[in-house]
Amino acid sequence: VMINIIGLGYIGLPTALMLAKNGVEVVGTDVNNDLVNSLKEGKLTFEEDGLEELFKEALSNKITFTTDYQKTDMYILAVPTPFTNATKKLDPKFVISAVNNVLEVCEKGTTIIIESTISPGSVDKFIRPEIEKRGFVIGSDVHLVHAPERITPGNMIYELEHNSRTIGADDREISDKVKDIYARFCKSEIVLTDIRSAEMSKVIENTYRDVNIAFANELAKICRTDDMDVHEITRIANKHPRVNILHPGPGVGGHCISVDPWFLVGDYPDLTNLILTARKINDSMPRHVLGRIRDIMREHNIKDISKVGLYGLSYKENVDDTRESPTLQLLERMDEHLAFGVKVFDPHVKSRMVDHQFINFEDFINEVEIVVVMVGHDHIKNNMDLIKDMLVLDTKNICSIEGFYKL
Numbered sequence: 001v002m003i004n005i006i007g008l009g010y011i012g013l014p015t016a017l018m019l020a021k022n023g024v025e026v027v028g029t030d031v032n033n034d035l036v037n038s039l040k041e042g043k044l045t046f047e048e049d050g051l052e053e054l055f056k057e058a059l060s061n062k063i064t065f066t067t068d069y070q071k072t073d074m075y076i077l078a079v080p081t082p083f084t085n086a087t088k089k090l091d092p093k094f095v096i097s098a099v100n101n102v103l104e105v106c107e108k109g110t111t112i113i114i115e116s117t118i119s120p121g122s123v124d125k126f127i128r129p130e131i132e133k134r135g136f137v138i139g140s141d142v143h144l145v146h147a148p149e150r151i152t153p154g155n156m157i158y159e160l161e162h163n164s165r166t167i168g169a170d171d172r173e174i175s176d177k178v179k180d181i182y183a184r185f186c187k188s189e190i191v192l193t194d195i196r197s198a199e200m201s202k203v204i205e206n207t208y209r210d211v212n213i214a215f216a217n218e219l220a221k222i223c224r225t226d227d228m229d230v231h232e233i234t235r236i237a238n239k240h241p242r243v244n245i246l247h248p249g250p251g252v253g254g255h256c257i258s259v260d261p262w263f264l265v266g267d268y269p270d271l272t273n274l275i276l277t278a279r280k281i282n283d284s285m286p287r288h289v290l291g292r293i294r295d296i297m298r299e300h301n302i303k304d305i306s307k308v309g310l311y312g313l314s315y316k317e318n319v320d321d322t323r324e325s326p327t328l329q330l331l332e333r334m335d336e337h338l339a340f341g342v343k344v345f346d347p348h349v350k351s352r353m354v355d356h357q358f359i360n361f362e363d364f365i366n367e368v369e370i371v372v373v374m375v376g377h378d379h380i381k382n383n384m385d386l387i388k389d390m391l392v393l394d395t396k397n398i399c400s401i402e403g404f405y406k407l
């Protein structure tokens, strides 16, 4: 079988390489010509532990990269599903255009596997009508599958092989066929279900996490009010066999946890009080961090906001993805408060994204008096000695240095 993977981003590329490594003939397709050329030259387009190694293993098998769609009987769509903040809705335009492009070239009876996260009901609402209005019969001319990914950036390769996988399909014969494909690299349970359940289970996984992070964040605010140590208190509470409180932080970033809950709020507005409140709590954390920065400035009589440096621009540790990052949210809040000039550094973010962004760590810390640790990169854990004598607000609780400020 030859599989054409459409979309070579954070999900499509590791999936394409993993399939090729396991003997599947793969054609990787992306609309971005530069990205395709970079892959053709053997250059990866983002950093991820183990991806270089996987790339080499894949290249020793049959894998090619192109901007064209291929004629075959199986496609995996891993294209972006952008989320418009205004409507809190998912825009399925890239999935729809990919499906249309597949229908131009595919063989009769082809299987289209959608891996992109799509809001519950999207296949019924957007994809099926698009296919049927072109005269294709779903279930014979073309088969639909939704196989959402669960891999987490920073640990993708391991999780591709060890996370359970969900295959949502209309009929058993197709889900068995697709299960065999994923079983080539997935060593964990592969669960077969219908498409709508696959859409819904994916979204509630991330929503579950957002609600639980919000609980930890609310505890941080409560403890702050009475100068208690939320980390010590939750460490103790987590000794309970059925308690597992997550970590408070400076906000919830990323293109997943901060987005997927809105699909449920949007579709079930009268039933999602808890989910909506959790989103609001998490989105309030950058403002909480700003309050803590002001506490420290007041305490040390520092008037100049440009003496504050934010360490970390990505949305979480050891990744270069800055989508919805808490630091970007915090910078927006600061602009609202006319607090310009704050400095930024992230060892993983090479391109200049914001004003006053430093590329060199030492230059960065020499220019500031307060370092706000917004992301728990290994880099800062390995460079603690360079900041140990500074004023530090450790929002991720990764530094165990006496006197460092916490959330």
Ligand code: SAJ
Pocket: 117, 149, 150, 151, 152, 153, 205, 206, 209, 213, 246, 247, 248, 249, 250, 251, 252, 253, 254, 255, 256, 257, 315, 316, 317, 326
């Ligand atoms: N965060 C906290 N406190 C915590 C855990 C996370 O503040 O205790 C923050 C992180 O700093 C980050 C954000 O939440 O800003 C999201 O990070 P994350 O570690 O929760 O996960 P993601 O967004 O990298 O990946 C999630 C994962 N989903 C779940 O853990 C249920 C991953 O398995 C999914 O594949 C991914 O979303 C996705 O693509 O949907």
